[in-house]
Amino acid sequence: MPQILIINSTTREGRFSEKAAAWVVDQLKGRSDFTVDLLDLREHPLPFFDQPMSPMYTLRDYPSEKIAKFGRRVDAADGFLILTAEYNHGYTAVLKNAMDHTLVEWRRKPVAFVGWGNVGGARAIEQLREVAVEFEMAPLRHAVHILPDILVPAIQAPEPFDDSIFAPLEPKLKVLADDLAWWTKALADARATAD
Ligand SMILES: Cc1cc2nc3c(=O)[nH]c(=O)nc-3n(C[C@H](O)[C@H](O)[C@H](O)COP(=O)(O)O)c2cc1C
Incomplete structure (x- = not known):
């Protein structure tokens, strides 16, 4: 079965992204069309x-085992779902740095986005779509934008976190996942039959 790599692209202490990541994984893990x-x-x-x-x-001639480990995980994926914050109207530097260590591992694979922030991470997502083209990926139209009406209460919520706060976004995530599944299969079939 095709594999979708969900990438949590923020690393700072106290990050919100963990809540989004847990919700997204929980929503998508039961699907029959991708793992x-x-x-x-x-x-x-x-x-x-x-x-x-x-x-x-240099392709997969990795300069260190750390970079090889990251590259192999990207290589193993058939499609990507990047979870992105917006830092100063862009996506995170840690994600760009990680991507710059690789290239062909992402090639001819689809990528979709879940973003958050004052405009639901829209500016970061638009920048990532441009970068994705240089990686020869297929960036998808559908995205989930977590806007302040949900983001702020989710950030402030007490532990244990109740992710039902994201329930209004479930239909949008489903549309995204269905579309990502379509592109993942289409491009996996194409990669298997042509160079
Ligand atoms: C360095 C920095 C810059 C930020 N810039 C923006 C921004 O440009 N637009 C926005 O909507 N939110 C911005 N924020 C607020 C983030 O949306 C918010 O902190 C969010 O929780 C970040 O995701 P994270 O907690 O996973 O790091 C910024 C936060 C940080 C730490």
Whole structure:
């Protein structure tokens, strides 16, 4: 079965992203058309990219085991769901740094987004769509935007966290997941039959 890699792209202490990640995994783990794997960038602390050559040329000739470990997880995925905050109207530097260590691992695979913030992470998501094209990915139209009406109470909610606060977003996440499943299968079939 195709595998969707869900990427938690914030690593700061006290991050909200854990709540979004747990909800998204819980919503998608029972699907019959793909499996999910959660990649937390905290588990992949990578050095700032400082290699003499772009991974466009070095491909999977990884300079360290840490980078190889990250690259192999991206390689194993058939599609991606990036969970993104918006930091100063962009996506997180830790995500860009991680992506810059790799390239072909993402190629010809779809990517969808769940974002949050004052405009639901829309500006960060738009930037990521541009970056995705350079990685030869297929960025999808459907996204889930967690706006302040849900984000603020979710951030302030007491523990244990009750993720029913995200219930109004479930229909949108379902549409996103159905579309991601379609593109994941279509591109996996195409990769299997052509270079
Ligand atoms: C460095 C920094 C910059 C931020 N800039 C923005 C921003 O441009 N737009 C926005 O909507 N929220 C912004 N915020 C608020 C975040 O939306 C909010 O802190 C959110 O919880 C971040 O996700 P995280 O908790 O997973 O890190 C910023 C937060 C930080 C820490």
